[in-house]
Amino acid sequence: MSxxxxxESPIIMQESTLNKAAMAxxxxxxxxxxxIPSLEMGTKIPQQGFFFYKSSWTAEVDSLLLSLIIKxxxxxxxxxxxxxxxxxEEVAEVLTKEVGVPFTWPQxxxxxxxxxxxxxxxxxxxxxxxxxxxxNTNVVMAPxxxxxxxxxxxKLAAAYYYCGDPEFPRLRLLFGPQDIKQESAPLxxxxxxxxxxxxxxxxxxxxxxxxxxxxxxxxxxxxxxPPMPKVPKMKRNLFGDGFTxxxxxxxxxxxxxxxxxxxxxxxxxxxxSNLGSPHGSSCGSSxxxxx
Numbered sequence: 001m002s003x004x005x006x007x008e009s010p011i012i013m014q015e016s017t018l019n020k021a022a023m024a025x026x027x028x029x030x031x032x033x034x035x036i037p038s039l040e041m042g043t044k045i046p047q048q049g050f051f052f053y054k055s056s057w058t059a060e061v062d063s064l065l066l067s068l069i070i071k072x073x074x075x076x077x078x079x080x081x082x083x084x085x086x087x088x089e090e091v092a093e094v095l096t097k098e099v100g101v102p103f104t105w106p107q108x109x110x111x112x113x114x115x116x117x118x119x120x121x122x123x124x125x126x127x128x129x130x131x132x133x134x135x136n137t138n139v140v141m142a143p144x145x146x147x148x149x150x151x152x153x154x155k156l157a158a159a160y161y162y163c164g165d166p167e168f169p170r171l172r173l174l175f176g177p178q179d180i181k182q183e184s185a186p187l188x189x190x191x192x193x194x195x196x197x198x199x200x201x202x203x204x205x206x207x208x209x210x211x212x213x214x215x216x217x218x219x220x221x222x223x224x225x226p227p228m229p230k231v232p233k234m235k236r237n238l239f240g241d242g243f244t245x246x247x248x249x250x251x252x253x254x255x256x257x258x259x260x261x262x263x264x265x266x267x268x269x270x271x272x273s274n275l276g277s278p279h280g281s282s283c284g285s286s287x288x289x290x291x
Contacts, residue, residue, distance in 0.1 A: 048166075051159035052118075056101050057111060059166065065111065066170045068094055073174070081175050083112055117156075119171035125150060125160050138164045 053059060068091045069083065078084055088105035095103050126133040130146035133139070140160050142150075150157050165171060 045158050045161045048159050048163050051156065056099075056103075061095070061099055062111075062115070062167060064098060065091065065095060065108065066115070066167055066174070069112070070170060070173060081116060083109070085109075088112075115167070115171060116175050118159075118165055119168070119175045121154060121156055122160055122165040122168060122171075124154075125157050126164070133164050135164075138166070138168075140164050 049059070052062075069087070072087050072091060073083075076084075076087065078087065085105060088108045092103045092105045092108050095108070125131060126140070128142075128146065128150060131140065131142040131150075134141075140163060147161065
């Protein structure tokens with residue numbers, strides 16, 4: 001990420017405090033403490049490189065260091081921001097060959113921690129109300145009244161007075177959140193999202209011949225669903241046309257369970273009559289009475 005300076009700081013630093021050669025071996029926090037108190041008196045904030053790079057550490061070395069660490073992290077599958085010592089030893093060996101300057105793993109570990117602090121601080125600065133960061137140009141802009149409390153809280157924030165962190169994408173990859181929870185959008189069901197004009201309802205209930213059902217209630221300007229028409233009740237003929245139940249008798253013996261089963265009456269026995277013929281096969285009368 002390159003940053004083109006688009007603004008001049010209203011703060012002017014005293015030249016005596018900018019002797020980088022004298023401060024090359026001093027810790028960065030000590031270096032900042034030597035001039036940050038004068039920021040409130042209208043001194044000028046130096047460029048970003050003054051805060052980030054000294055001695056053997058340059059922008060190119062930082063870029064190579066981050067590339068090697070990210071590559072070994074992907075190959076060895078170690079998680080978190082705590083880098084194993086064997087990884088640091090391997091990176092130190094490669095970095096020494098590439099740069100031509102000897103590096104030890106404790107030096108890399110200290111620089112690794114410094115890079116993590118940079119990521120945390122820059123993330124906090126850009127989230128401050130009133131601070132604007134253009135990710136495309138990497139330019140940071142904010143009013144002077146916004147910067148004063150930021151610099152008072154953390155002196156190293158002055159490194160981002162002009163530009164964002166040049167290694168922010170890779171710092172985010174190493175030290176940013178690894179597991180981002182993704183929630184699907186909730187499903188919303190619209191039961192009724194349209195209205196039916198009164199004119200359309202009138203056409204709905206009007207048959208083509210002009211005669212038929214019509215709404216029985218007065219319709220409002222818009223409704224969610226059409227009212228149901230009042231349909232006259234009709235009697236159903238279950239036995240067909242021309243059927244009458246006059247004189248008919250049901251043959252269902254179970255219609256009235258209180259009566260129980262009914263049987264046909266038994267024939268009555270009568271005493272033998274002397275008027276009958278003694279011959280069972282005779283059709284004539286045995287009576288001597290003459291007709």
